[in-house]
Amino acid sequence: MRRPTVVWIALFLATVVATWGVLSIGTTSAEPALMVGQPAGQTFTAENSQNVVDAEETDRRKQEARDGVEPIRESDPEIESSVTDDVNAVFDDVESSVVDDVRTAPPNTIPELPTTTTSTTDLSEDSTTTTLQSEPSLIVGVVFLDADGDGEFRPDAEGDRVDQGLQRVSVRIRTEGDISRTVTTGPGGTWSAEITTAAAVIIVDDSDPEVPEGWVVDTDNLSQLIPCEAGEECPAENIGFEASLRPLAEVESVLVAKYPLPGDTISYLAEVASDDVIRSGLGEPLHLPTVRQATLQRVLEEFGRRIEPDQLQEAKARQRTSPPLVFHVDTGQDVPGGDASGEIVATFLQASYLINQERTAEKQDAAAEDVPEVTVPYIAGQTIIAEGQLMTQLDIDAINATTTLTTTEQASMALLAVIAVLVALLSLYLARFRPEFWARPRLMALLGILILLAGAAVRGTVVIQEATSWYVLPAVAFGLVTAILFDQRIAMLMALSVGVLTAVGTLDVGIAVYAVLAALAPIPFVSSVSTRGAFRNAVVLSSLVAAGIAAATSWFFHVGPNDILLETIGISVAWAFGVSVVASLVGLAALQFFEAAFDITTTLSLLDLTDRNHEALQLLQEEAFGTFNHSLMVGTLADAAAREIGANPLLAMAMAYYHDLGKTENPTYFIENQFGIPNPHDKLDPRESAKIIRSHVTAGVALARRFKIPTDVTQGIVSHHGDGVMRFFYEKAREQGGEEVDVDDFRHIGHKPRTAETAILMVADSLEAACRAVFQMEEPTPDAIEKVVNRVMDEKLEDGQLSESPLTLGELTKIRAAFLESLVGHYHQRIAYPNFPGN
Numbered sequence: 001m002r003r004p005t006v007v008w009i010a011l012f013l014a015t016v017v018a019t020w021g022v023l024s025i026g027t028t029s030a031e032p033a034l035m036v037g038q039p040a041g042q043t044f045t046a047e048n049s050q051n052v053v054d055a056e057e058t059d060r061r062k063q064e065a066r067d068g069v070e071p072i073r074e075s076d077p078e079i080e081s082s083v084t085d086d087v088n089a090v091f092d093d094v095e096s097s098v099v100d101d102v103r104t105a106p107p108n109t110i111p112e113l114p115t116t117t118t119s120t121t122d123l124s125e126d127s128t129t130t131t132l133q134s135e136p137s138l139i140v141g142v143v144f145l146d147a148d149g150d151g152e153f154r155p156d157a158e159g160d161r162v163d164q165g166l167q168r169v170s171v172r173i174r175t176e177g178d179i180s181r182t183v184t185t186g187p188g189g190t191w192s193a194e195i196t197t198a199a200a201v202i203i204v205d206d207s208d209p210e211v212p213e214g215w216v217v218d219t220d221n222l223s224q225l226i227p228c229e230a231g232e233e234c235p236a237e238n239i240g241f242e243a244s245l246r247p248l249a250e251v252e253s254v255l256v257a258k259y260p261l262p263g264d265t266i267s268y269l270a271e272v273a274s275d276d277v278i279r280s281g282l283g284e285p286l287h288l289p290t291v292r293q294a295t296l297q298r299v300l301e302e303f304g305r306r307i308e309p310d311q312l313q314e315a316k317a318r319q320r321t322s323p324p325l326v327f328h329v330d331t332g333q334d335v336p337g338g339d340a341s342g343e344i345v346a347t348f349l350q351a352s353y354l355i356n357q358e359r360t361a362e363k364q365d366a367a368a369e370d371v372p373e374v375t376v377p378y379i380a381g382q383t384i385i386a387e388g389q390l391m392t393q394l395d396i397d398a399i400n401a402t403t404t405l406t407t408t409e410q411a412s413m414a415l416l417a418v419i420a421v422l423v424a425l426l427s428l429y430l431a432r433f434r435p436e437f438w439a440r441p442r443l444m445a446l447l448g449i450l451i452l453l454a455g456a457a458v459r460g461t462v463v464i465q466e467a468t469s470w471y472v473l474p475a476v477a478f479g480l481v482t483a484i485l486f487d488q489r490i491a492m493l494m495a496l497s498v499g500v501l502t503a504v505g506t507l508d509v510g511i512a513v514y515a516v517l518a519a520l521a522p523i524p525f526v527s528s529v530s531t532r533g534a535f536r537n538a539v540v541l542s543s544l545v546a547a548g549i550a551a552a553t554s555w556f557f558h559v560g561p562n563d564i565l566l567e568t569i570g571i572s573v574a575w576a577f578g579v580s581v582v583a584s585l586v587g588l589a590a591l592q593f594f595e596a597a598f599d600i601t602t603t604l605s606l607l608d609l610t611d612r613n614h615e616a617l618q619l620l621q622e623e624a625f626g627t628f629n630h631s632l633m634v635g636t637l638a639d640a641a642a643r644e645i646g647a648n649p650l651l652a653m654a655m656a657y658y659h660d661l662g663k664t665e666n667p668t669y670f671i672e673n674q675f676g677i678p679n680p681h682d683k684l685d686p687r688e689s690a691k692i693i694r695s696h697v698t699a700g701v702a703l704a705r706r707f708k709i710p711t712d713v714t715q716g717i718v719s720h721h722g723d724g725v726m727r728f729f730y731e732k733a734r735e736q737g738g739e740e741v742d743v744d745d746f747r748h749i750g751h752k753p754r755t756a757e758t759a760i761l762m763v764a765d766s767l768e769a770a771c772r773a774v775f776q777m778e779e780p781t782p783d784a785i786e787k788v789v790n791r792v793m794d795e796k797l798e799d800g801q802l803s804e805s806p807l808t809l810g811e812l813t814k815i816r817a818a819f820l821e822s823l824v825g826h827y828h829q830r831i832a833y834p835n836f837p838g839n
Contacts, residue, residue: 019452090348110201143171215242248270320346378401429493485602637764637768721765754806780827
């Protein structure tokens with residue numbers, strides 16, 4: 001038996017047995033026929049006596065025991081701490097919001113003291129001296145808290161609050177000669193200081209520690225120049241400080257934006273906090289801390305009541321109907337303060353006496369464990385269920401426990417037979433209609449693996465469908481991946497295979513129909529993509545189509561008389577779309593592995609290869625720049641020709657980019673890389689030159705292997721010269737050695753092109769080189785270009801280099817036209833600009 005035959009048989013058996021194995025995992029003898037809610041296919045009779053556990057009744061009683069357990073509740077300290085923090089945050093923000101931090105005292109400009117200037121006869125310049133008075137004078141003043149904000153010190157005014165002197169405030173006295181001293185205010189805020197000069201400057205620092213927090217000067221006279229005659233008592237202007245408060249409306253707007261409290265509560269808090277700023281300066285007891293304390297005390301009391309979630313609204317209402325008692329030191333009970341306190345508690349109060357889920361579950365589990373299993377006795381010969389009756393779980397368990405089904409082996413063998421027939425038909429099709437595919441064992445092995453994975457997906461769907469849906473089957477992914485790895489026709493075969501495997505694995509007609517159609521869905525979307533973005537779009541579009549297919553098949557096959565139509569269809573659509581997207585993305589991610597492991601060239605890998613940043617192209621550009629430009633132009637020609645006849649343009653372009661990769665080994669031995677240097681072949685024997693030229697093929701194959709370039713692209717390196725003769729060196733050898741020259745010594749070592757893409761590459765390579773040589777001397781007119789195209793193609797045909805390619809005469813005609821159009825565009829006429837270099 002020949003080795004290829006052994007390989008095919010091994011692949012066939014491995015695919016069939018492995019797929020049968022995964023579809024059989026976890027199956028029972030009764031699985032195909034015994035399903036809850038389905039009619040019994042036959043009358044089942046107990047073959048032996050046995051007590052069978054009634055799982056449903058046992059579970060029901062266990063659930064009753066669970067439901068009868070009282071939940072275990074505990075206070076949650078985190079919630080209680082959070083509520084306390086929220087309450088404190090309200091009062092903290094109120095206190096900080098009423099003080100106007102932006103308001104500052106007027107600029108404290110210190111006046112200059114007058115100087116006394118005298119002149120003497122024995123000095124050439126004037127001199128400044130300090131004139132002392134014959135008798136000291138007295139400067140007096142007051143520093144006070146301006147309670148009413150009128151800028152005047154009126155301690156005897158009528159009203160609840162009057163101005164008060166501010167004691168222990170430092171007053172600095174500066175006299176002529178820059179002499180300074182400091183006095184402090186005494187009772188009533190008064191101060192006095194003797195001076196012996198005609199004037200003095202008094203200075204009060206508005207940041208003095210004795211000035212209450214939140215108070216700023218309002219008399220604009222922190223620094224004063226006081227002239228004073230000898231022996232006189234000279235009063236300074238009284239210096240007053242008033243509370244720096246923001247307008248109540250502004251404070252309320254800030255608090256309303258931050259806290260969900262009623263407007264009257266916000267207004268009350270703002271007023272009390274503002275009043276407390278004045279109280280703090282005047283030394284009166286503060287009231288807002290009293291309201292805070294009452295609020296926090298009520299929070300603690302409520303938590304002590306152990307508030308459960310269903311009691312929370314009642315507790316909140318209680319705060320409003322029976323608010324905390326708040327007392328004002330001056331007026332007695334503060335009813336608005338109590339209402340505000342109750343509103344704050346009601347707003348932030350949370351239920352903190354909650355169920356401990358873990359401890360409760362443990363208690364419920366213990367109660368369920370104490371429930372004994374419910375068993376139903378069956379005796380030999382007793383009818384378990386009659387044919388046609390709807391089956392319960394107890395019926396199925398009794399059948400499994402008391403009978404031995406005789407269809408186990410038959411069902412298993414039937415499954416194996418169906419899978420074998422499926423794989424055999426696929427093999428027959430490929431051997432008959434796709435011999436190039438059949439001849440590559442790696443591709444056949446990969447197809448077998450995909451079939452195996454499809455079987456595993458079907459089995460996984462069967463296992464989880466009761467908890468999810470039948471439409472978790474990732475059929476779209478198999479059609480998508482197969483179309484990318486191979487082609488559309490093989491992807492259609494895969495769709496058929498997925499449908500067959502789904503039918504035998506689920507015994508559900510609806511999901512089998514869905515599997516076939518969903519696997520077909522991505523094929524038209526990936527048939528002509530040429531960018532990575534297009535692949536992502538194909539995933540989304542295929543998934544949307546799968547969702548539509550799921551809607552139709554679910555409606556027709558899976559909506560029962562008691563099901564809700566839209567709900568059932570919606571669940572199926574959601575699962576189909578979500579699983580299709582995820583599975584397809586996973587499949588795309590796995591493509592790189594399949595490409596490398598099985599030497600497959602896909603559109604994705606071709607996109608990577610035609611990226612100018614590919615390391616092999618970078619090497620070609622750096623080592624052989626002329627060859628690099630030549631390869632790009634060949635790629636352009638090959639792309640145009642391949643598109644014209646329906647071949648693979650990306651493959652043709654990739655072959656063109658890498659066909660001369662081997663020239664990086666000896667770049668200067670090739671004419672396109674000889675920039676300003678003599679041709680080294682002029683000094684070599686023709687056979688040595690031929691050997692060097694021939695080596696760029698073998699070197700290119702080695703480099704392709706190094707850079708992991710796929711075999712399909714490497715074929716362009718092997719066949720772009722075919723087995724043609726290096727005519728120049730052959731003729732040179734004949735001139736030197738006469739007629740005794742072996743022509744085979746001057747043949748390239750590759751083989752003739754065997755695909756449309758490699759044939760296009762051969763002609764494009766020769767054509768680009770010919771045009772570059774001819775049009776260095778001649779004008780590249782369209783007629784001249786056409787002559788070169790015809791000459792090159794005719795030469796290849798006459799030499800038999802295209803004899804093994806699948807190209808037809810019609811396709812060759814189209815290729816001629818595509819080459820001509822591309823070259824005419826490349827050598828297009830340019831406008832001759834006046835006085836431009838080269839004209």
